[in-house]
Amino acid sequence: MTIKYDNVYVEGTSTVAGIMESEGPISKYFDKTYDDYYMGEKSFEQGEIKMICDSVNILLKKCNLAKEDIDLFISGDLINQITPSSYAANKLQINYLGVYGACSTSVLSIAVASSFLQNKNINRCICNVSANNSAAERQYRNPTEYGTPKPDTSTFTATGSASILLSNNKSNLKIESVTIGKVMDYGVKDVYNMGAAMAPSASYTINKHLKDLKRSIDYYDLVLTGDLGKYGKEILKDLLYEEHKIKLKNYEDCGCLLYDLNKQDVKAGASGPTSSALVTYSYIFDEMKKGKYKRILLVATGALMSPVMMNQKLTIPSISHAVSVEVL
Amino acid sequence: MTNKEYSNLVKKHTPKVNHIKSMSLAFFVGGFIGLAGQFLIDFYVKILNVSISNASTYMIVTLIFISSLFTALGFFDKIIEKVRCGIIIPITGFAHAMTSAALEYRKEGFVLGLGSNIFKLTGSVILYGVISAYIFGLIRLFVIGA
Incomplete structure (x- = not known):
């Protein structure tokens, strides 16, 4: 939607x-x-x-x-x-x-x-x-x-x-559109691999967004995911291509931008609702105002699990919502 | 894409764990702690003239004290991150699990916080430790005799 x-x-x-x-x-x-x-x-x-x-x-x-x-x-x-x-x-x-x-x-x-x-x-x-x-x-x-x-x-x-x-007051950054995702579950059970659990919903939402608005992925100067991490990022690239024939080029993951993955001990990167927000609301919006990006698509990825469900051996469902932000 | 196909895709992008390296690290670190324990026993027996059975108790208490202290000072988890299971399996891991739970739940009070959560991680160790002690005790009774 x-x-x-x-x-x-x-x-x-x-x-x-x-x-x-x-x-x-x-x-x-x-x-x-x-x-x-x-x-x-x-x-x-x-x-x-x-x-x-x-x-x-x-x-x-x-x-x-x-x-x-x-x-x-x-x-x-x-x-x-x-x-x-x-x-x-x-x-x-x-x-x-x-x-x-x-x-x-x-x-x-x-x-x-x-x-x-x-x-x-x-x-x-x-x-x-x-x-x-x-x-x-x-x-x-x-x-x-x-x-x-x-x-x-x-x-x-x-x-x-x-x-x-x-x-409602006009400014130079506009919320252009939002795509609300569906809950997806491809059977991942590993709580230490959230990127793998969330990539399917990101793939669904990105494709749905582009289809609904009849856009190609090149419409965006930057596609950002929330917290797929180093490995989830690669999974999403492959998955989007295999499922929808979409090639991600100008793509980054906020989880990989927030920390220096080579120096800081955070394993695959940042996660949590703050991962997408801290990176986008500060660094990315600043770059947009400077003119580096004109249109971005932020896809926030969420794993809808709890320790209780994990102990009951259930799989991890995930959801992703996307927002398109434009510089005026 | 089916779940099976997806799981293959995930596998392709998941780094391989070097089990041989992890296991040998655990073997040597665990072995080193055993060695340190033996040195402690010898120290208590030879220097402080304690009996051998008392000396092993003192050795355990010393190791528990050191790992609890390091946990409270906040760097035992960082040691574990480096040397992994070699330090979790011995008594040091048990002490660490109890101290970290105690530190964590102290904020919710002594009874409902610390008291009811201190065995959060170690409860299973105690329960199944006691059960297996009974089972092996019975096996010993029937096989070797009382």
């Missing part, structure tokens, strides 16, 4: 990131970085709430706006019952919608906001995603201090929070 928009614009973005991200190649694009996983709070989860609030407050400051100017706050994260988002919404006191799409949450929130904006139900909306590596690690895997050897295909949940302010 693809929806086109003609009056949804990016008014501003803000990104705050953790320690590993601050040591990565795009750290200079972040508005704020922290030097541990607590962010000066008592626990990892409370640190995540702090990051969301910081990110929203920085965004408001950058855009010279007050909380009262924002009609809606859409936010999501990885923790059970998306509590960091909800607790931050309580602190921020802006009308709130909590959304969950695992690592696809970034584009999911843009899709929801854009439809409200297109219908002129609201004028300004902040979409936020967040994750804290240590909070996610203890929920999905083991206690944070517990060491286990992980395979090379495993990915590293990116710490940070990224906000994007969408509005």
Whole structure:
């Protein structure tokens, strides 16, 4: 399903990131970085709430706006019952919608906001995603201090929070269209190979987007996936060609851009809803404003699993949503 | 594409794990810990004049103390990342699993947090350790006699 928009614009973005991200190649694009996983709070989860609030407050400051100017706050994260988002919404006191799409949450929130904006139900909306590596690690895997050897295909949940302010007021970045994906499952069970689990849904969404809008892949200066990682990236290239005869050329994966994969010990790359958002809202949008890219397609990939389902030996379903952003 | 075809595609793009290398690393690191344990026993027996059976208990306590301390200081997980199973299989791994769970759940309080989660990772080791002790005890009883 693809929806086109003609009056949804990016008014501003803000990104705050953790320690590993601050040591990565795009750290200079972040508005704020922290030097541990607590962010000066008592626990990892409370640190995540702090990051969301910081990110929203920085965004408001950058855009010279007050909380009262924002009609809606859409936010999501990885923790059970998306509590960091909800607790931050309580602190921020802006009308709130909590959304969950695992690592696809970034584009999911843009899709929801854009439809409200297109219908002129609201004028300004902040979409936020967040994750804290240590909070996610203890929920999905083991206690944070517990060491286990992980395979090379495993990915590293990116710490940070990224906000994007969408509005009806014209700016130089336009949300052109959004494609909502389908849940796909090709039978992958390996939680340490999320790239393989998510590539099928990315392949479906990219093809659907191009078909719906009758475009060729060359229409975009850059196609970005959220967090397929080093190996998932190669799987997607092969899969897209075999299934739909689409050759990905100008293609990158945000999970591979956030860290220096040769120097930093993150295995196959970044993951989490923050992977796509931290890279796109800071570095990619900056390059777009500089004129390097005119049209990009961001495909946020999400693995819809939980430790309970994995212990019951079920496979990993995944979903991908795509958003097309253009420079005016 | 069928699931089978897809799994072949995934396999093509998955790096191969060198099992021989991992196993020999585990063998040598595990062996080194065994050697260190023997040195500790000799130290307790010869220098501190402790009986051999007490000395092995002291050796275990020492190894548990060291790995718990390193876990609390935050770098034991980094050692594991490098030397892998060689350090997880001995008693050091057990101590590490308990300490890391204790550290993690302390924030949720002493009873509902630390107390109910400290055996989160090691519970299975204890349960199946006790069960297999019974089974082997029975086998010993019937085969060799009491």
